[in-house]
Amino acid sequence: MAHVTGDGTVGKALEVLDQVAAFGRPVRFSELLAQSPFPKPTLYRFVQTLTNQRMLAYDPDRQTYTPGLRLVRLAHAAWEQSTLAPIARPHIEALSSQVGETVHLAQLDHAHVLYVDKVNAAQPVEMYSQAGKIGPAYCTGVGKTMLAFIASDRVEECIAQQSFHIFTPHTLTGPEALREELRDIRTRGYGFDREEHEPGIICVAMPILSESGRVHGAISVTSTTERNDLAGLEAQVPLLRETATSISRDIHNWSFPDHDKKQATGG
Amino acid sequence: MAHVTGDGTVGKALEVLDQVAAFGRPVRFSELLAQSPFPKPTLYRFVQTLTNQRMLAYDPDRQTYTPGLRLVRLAHAAWEQSTLAPIARPHIEALSSQVGETVHLAQLDHAHVLYVDKVNAAQPVEMYSQAGKIGPAYCTGVGKTMLAFIASDRVEECIAQQSFHIFTPHTLTGPEALREELRDIRTRGYGFDREEHEPGIICVAMPILSESGRVHGAISVTSTTERNDLAGLEAQVPLLRETATSISRDIHNWSFPDHDKKQATGG
DNA sequence: AAAACAGTTTCATTATTTGAAACATGGTTT
DNA sequence: AAACCATGTTTCAAATAATGAAACTGTTTT
Structure with missing residues (x-):
């Protein structure tokens, strides 16, 4: 009810992206999991996919995720055109x-x-x-x-x-x-x-x-x-x-x- | 190897997003279709989903799509954190x-x-x-x-x-x-x-x-x-x-x- | 050594995505 | 007015991808 997500898999993945952005700091998988509606393997795969796509950035040393650089690139286009x-x-x-x-x-x-x-x-x-x-x-x-x-x-x-x-x-x-x-x-x-x-x-x-x-x-x-x-x-x-x-x-x-x-x- | 797409539905949707951004100007559905690997209904649904999610913005007067404002919001987080x-x-x-x-x-x-x-x-x-x-x-x-x-x-x-x-x-x-x-x-x-x-x-x-x-x-x-x-x-x-x-x-x-x-x- | 924990993989089940074809809409020509 | 055409939208059975309980690995704590 509260969540108007819908939009299938893509909507869910973007929800995860928002969640990472909302943290405002590098975040660990377990921290995401703790407040995610998704079960562990599901969330895991979303995070993997988003990282592959450079929508998230993974820091191997600290084992944390932050919003990825591809967003900056896309947003520049949005800023110029929209x-x-x-x-x-x-x-x-x-x-x-x-x-x-x-x-x-x-x-x-x-x-x-x-x-x-x-x-x-x-x-x-x-x-x-x-x-x-x-x-x-x-x-x-x-x-x-x-x-x-x-x-x-x-x-x-x-x-x-x-x-x-x-x-x-x-x-x-x-x-x-x-x-x-x-x-x-x-x-x-x-x-x-x-x-x-x-x-x-x-x-x-x-x-x-x-x-x-x-x-x-x-x-x-x-x-x-x-x-x-x-x-x-x-x-x-x-x-x-x-x-x-x-x-x-x-x-x-x-x-x-x-x-x-x-x-x-x-x- | 060549196509890093993979990543299922999410990867494909982001590919569409990139395509819109690459145009550098408001773009019509048919223009996207003309250079898309996806069949018409598939592309149509991606564009719908992305628009719902405000990753794309739709101008009803001109019937065109541009990258959406949600990207600017997300990119701000990326810029600050990554x-x-x-x-x-x-x-x-x-x-x-x-x-x-x-x-x-x-x-x-x-x-x-x-x-x-x-x-x-x-x-x-x-x-x-x-x-x-x-x-x-x-x-x-x-x-x-x-x-x-x-x-x-x-x-x-x-x-x-x-x-x-x-x-x-x-x-x-x-x-x-x-x-x-x-x-x-x-x-x-x-x-x-x-x-x-x-x-x-x-x-x-x-x-x-x-x-x-x-x-x-x-x-x-x-x-x-x-x-x-x-x-x-x-x-x-x-x-x-x-x-x-x-x-x-x-x-x-x-x-x-x-x-x-x-x-x-x-x- | 055992237990706890974070992260990763497996695999049968289930739900979503897929796309050919058909349909709708608005505009243009005959 | 009918026929045409270009764009955009919907349908539906088949194909595919997503799902999540459970099991597993590797690391840290007791």
Whole structure:
């Protein structure tokens, strides 16, 4: 019930891959086994197969597994082809240098925030986000802003997937608080993070919308309570909106090019 | 031997994933089918499964597939746990700012060069490399340098996998030229790229060796013929060697820590 | 020496994958 | 409007691959 795995053998193998990645450190076979739904020989063969395929890397000295290099290779292709990063890069770099703060570019993956690019301020601040990293949607500026603009029939299933873990005194505490916040964001047109994920970290976030109103992602300007406040960030909204619009326009031009030339598939 | 596929259903599915990634652009089902060894329904199901699993992304408007966002998520874990990048970062940043040139950090993936990190010079130069990108081993500084120091029984199988495509007038033209070059690099202790991959781009590369002499990767200082030459790069060898040694030491300390404290995974 | 443990292999059973063929869908031509 | 065609989707019996209890190996602990 809980596990929507399905997808036969391939789905199960990928579940194992996720499990290894989730450990966040080199992991032994027995550690995997201890929390795996699969019996020993089954898990063993999955791990063997994934290692053969370089989706996992095995360290013979320490007898541990980590996610493999083939993933880095594949992800580079994903990042180039399936994210807004290559298109948005010049725009968010310009934005960051104009406002002098860190800028994030994020997209929704499942119901969570995937940071696909990040341009640091001249004086960078230590914070959770990092390109490639996943974060919660219900307590981040980009996350809430994207949720506010997705198709209404998908909102509830996304809300259901939020953990509503309390990170700070300002973290929204449940579905109802989030629904109200999303209404606010929809009417206002952009969202804030009021130290909801990390103490001292605040941001304004703007959705990247297609002409038809579909959300492609969001960008945010992030700062700290030490050197800025919400009013100061809100002052950047015109620039933020301009940037989001430019990115949106470029996406559209990229998706429907003149297509006068067709690339041959030749070997 | 030739086909390393094997690995049953999972191996085949990953083969499809590679194929999509290799296209480098959104691809239609029929395009995949045209160059797939699998019959139509089989390929169809693989693509469905991979899309379900978010290893592929489907664009319903254009009816095309691209590598999926789950890969970016997984690769972030791979990059953090299975590459030298997190350990080497501070060292290569220091090196880059000291020499004022672009610095690469690379590892071998299969028999090819995987760029796992890159620090740009103050005045960056357009070039092929990019973190996450794969490149040829036989015609890059880092590639040749790593090949020069891998276990001798693995060298030939790696050489056999090189394409020996001629990129520039300086590209090594075949296995024998490469073997000789590797001998030179072994005796000298470091390698050069003499415009072998891209015209005007040159570099010096230093291996990152463990105490037992195993290659973990390589770093390089890259420049252009416009603003430097090989002698100028060679002058940076002491700094390069120092950096490589520092990284190597950190790898060792990281691999065999006192292990007194265990890091919690908490958010 | 015995017991405990982590990792690996075996093999009959079971479930999944396979692919030829048929079907659906949308667009184009006659 | 009928015939055609290219793409994408479904069916179903046969072929294949995955499964897991149990047994085995090699290493460490008692």
